[in-house]
Amino acid sequence: MGVSNVVLLERDRLTSGTTWHTAGLLWQLRPSDVEVELLAHTRNVVSKDLEEETGLHTGWIQNGGLFIASNKQRLDEYKRLMSLGKVYGIESYVLSPAETKDLYPHMNVDDLYGTLYVPKDGTMDPAGTCTTLSRAATTRGASVIENCPVTGIQVTADDLGVQRVTAVETNYGTIQTPCVVNCAGVWARALGQMAGVNVPLVAMQHAYVVTERIEGIQNMPNVRDHDASVYLRLQGDALSVGGYESNPIFWEEVSGGVRLDDLLRSLPILCWNL
Numbered sequence: 001m002g003v004s005n006v007v008l009l010e011r012d013r014l015t016s017g018t019t020w021h022t023a024g025l026l027w028q029l030r031p032s033d034v035e036v037e038l039l040a041h042t043r044n045v046v047s048k049d050l051e052e053e054t055g056l057h058t059g060w061i062q063n064g065g066l067f068i069a070s071n072k073q074r075l076d077e078y079k080r081l082m083s084l085g086k087v088y089g090i091e092s093y094v095l096s097p098a099e100t101k102d103l104y105p106h107m108n109v110d111d112l113y114g115t116l117y118v119p120k121d122g123t124m125d126p127a128g129t130c131t132t133l134s135r136a137a138t139t140r141g142a143s144v145i146e147n148c149p150v151t152g153i154q155v156t157a158d159d160l161g162v163q164r165v166t167a168v169e170t171n172y173g174t175i176q177t178p179c180v181v182n183c184a185g186v187w188a189r190a191l192g193q194m195a196g197v198n199v200p201l202v203a204m205q206h207a208y209v210v211t212e213r214i215e216g217i218q219n220m221p222n223v224r225d226h227d228a229s230v231y232l233r234l235q236g237d238a239l240s241v242g243g244y245e246s247n248p249i250f251w252e253e254v255s256g257g258v259r260l261d262d263l264l265r266s267l268p269i270l271c272w273n274l
Helices: 033-054 074-086 099-103 127-141 186-194 260-264
Strands: 006-009 064-070 093-095 114-118 143-145 149-155 163-170 175-178 179-181 208-210 220-223 230-235 236-243 271-272
Touching: 006 127, 033 074, 033 127, 064 074, 064 099, 074 093, 074 114, 093 099, 099 114, 127 143, 149 186, 163 179, 179 186
Parallel strands: 006 143, 064 220
Antiparallel strands: 006 271, 064 114, 093 114, 149 163, 163 175, 179 271, 208 236, 220 230, 230 236
């Protein structure tokens, strides 16, 4: 948008947190038309624009995406998603169990009603994407400062009593700025508290498993089962399998009695002078 004096403050090193083991999956179809447009834009940036601009590869792999329906209601939802995709020019197909078997021979389709297949879905490498984004940003005038903990956010009230950000504090100095973007991920709640803002987020433990080599799995699409809350991500000649538990363990409950604000001390944020 033409803002060139942006500063990214990173408490450690870029991708040293949860980024390196993020799944990096991109599914283009969502029930919201706004999300569909955002995802289409993201796909273009990751698969084409960033590489053309920086000469670096984001690690994009277009192996397709497959949503599986184990009941009629879910299949009906996928038919509606396919219709929505047509409006935005997203290629997708509702497949029968037999067609799904032809596409993905390793899959047991005996209990499936059908699947939704999007050939141009895929996977990006999280670290590679972050590196190319950083390169593109710095080329356009942004600054990335690593190993720079954020210790506080200064807020003052204007003549109308509205609280406004005036500066960001670090161990190495203070940045005067009227604008802060909270991009601290799971730590966004603690960062918001520094500015007196309540961010309704909570961190949860999440497990994933990487299989051994599976013969013939190469180039198979990524799979998602919304009813079971499980995804299967192609990882070379193996699969990375992740699930979202129905009884999650919250981070505060497993932090060994250590206060979150004591653990943080630093948070990745964006700020700029307008």
